[in-house]
Ligand SMILES: NC(=O)C1=CN([C@@H]2O[C@H](COP(=O)(O)OP(=O)(O)OC[C@H]3O[C@@H](n4cnc5c(N)ncnc54)[C@H](OP(=O)(O)O)[C@@H]3O)[C@@H](O)[C@H]2O)C=CC1
């Protein structure tokens with residue numbers, strides 16, 4: 001089935017400009033949505049708990065900050081951009097008591113709706129605007145006059161205008177400059193989790209670290225291993241981004257292209273593909289979501305250990321030293337792009 005893709009001319013900004021929007025959370029996605037909504041002429045208020053360290057950042061950016069409950073009470077449109085693991089209790093404590101008929105409840109990712117951790121009442125719109133990129137780049141692209149593609153979905157259309165409203169929101173954060181694809185909460189949630197686990201984050205990090213380990217354990221210089229397995233990956237992926245795998249293969253040497261065809265499938269072989277299928281089935285059954293919520297409820301013991309191990313991997317120390325010599329590479333991640 002061909003996807004329906006919407007661009008700027010398909011979206012009516014006035015639909016969201018006439019609403020008050022509460023953005024709950026001011027992290028990677030929250031700051032990007034809030035600042036770009038404001039710059040698109042929308043009345044936006046931020047909802048953050050007392051004591052949240054994000055409060056100062058939002059206020060420094062000139063945004064009005066209230067508690068999540070106060071912001072939800074004021075708003076017509078409530079965008080939930082707190083961590084996925086915090087959304088259940090945020091919804092129960094702050095949003096639900098203020099979710100009156102006709103309001104719109106929006107998400108940046110479908111996990112809590114897809115797996116039933118949140119069940120909104122039937123008289124509100126429930127929709128999603130999910131950028132297909134990290135929040136800091138969502139903001140940077142908006143500021144640069146570009147945009148990150150977004151997935152847009154409607155779970156519940158109480159007003160009959162949920163989709164055009166979500167599309168207007170997407171336009172306000174730059175998404176329809178690049179393309180907004182209509183989907184469902186189920187499809188977004190399952191493909192997003194699969195992508196980040198098997199390819200974009202899990203797969204790519206493991207590939208880079210393992211390549212670095214093989215070269216350094218064989219006695220090659222860590223600096224050379226870093227450039228080969230991490231730094232140059234961006235340059236190769238840039239070519240894929242611009243013109244697909246075919247353009248990358250056009251630009252590399254025939255020697256590299258032959259190595260690609262003959263060796264790549266030995267690295268990502270049928271065992272890896274079977275494991276990817278297993279990962280997908282854990283996502284589809286809800287096993288992954290239940291595991292992650294339980295890990296968070298238990299205080300994140302594995303997450304904390306794995307984060308520390310990742311930060312201590314030798315590739316990080318080598319990279320820090322080398323990036324220090326390339327002022328144009330270590331572009332800081334900021335709230336202003
Ligand atoms: N990161 C990304 O680029 C992407 C994220 N998404 C989705 O966007 C959503 C937000 O993720 P992300 O931006 O990564 O989150 P972050 O972890 O970057 O930021 C979370 C923000 O929520 C605040 N927060 C924490 N608890 C609460 C609460 N109870 N009520 C209100 N605010 C709270 C945090 O404040 P404090 O400073 O106090 O911690 C912080 O400002 C998730 O659904 C995620 O799946 C979708 C696409 C990409």
Ligand SMILES: CC[C@](O)(C(C)=O)C(=O)O
Pocket residue numbers: 131132133134135192195196200201
């Ligand atoms: C790839 C990770 C992501 O899904 C994203 C930036 O799109 C996320 O959840 O952060």
Ligand SMILES: [Mg+2]
Pocket residue numbers: 131132133192196
């Ligand atoms: Mg994603």
Ligand SMILES: [Mg+2]
Pocket residue numbers: 109192193196
């Ligand atoms: Mg994700």
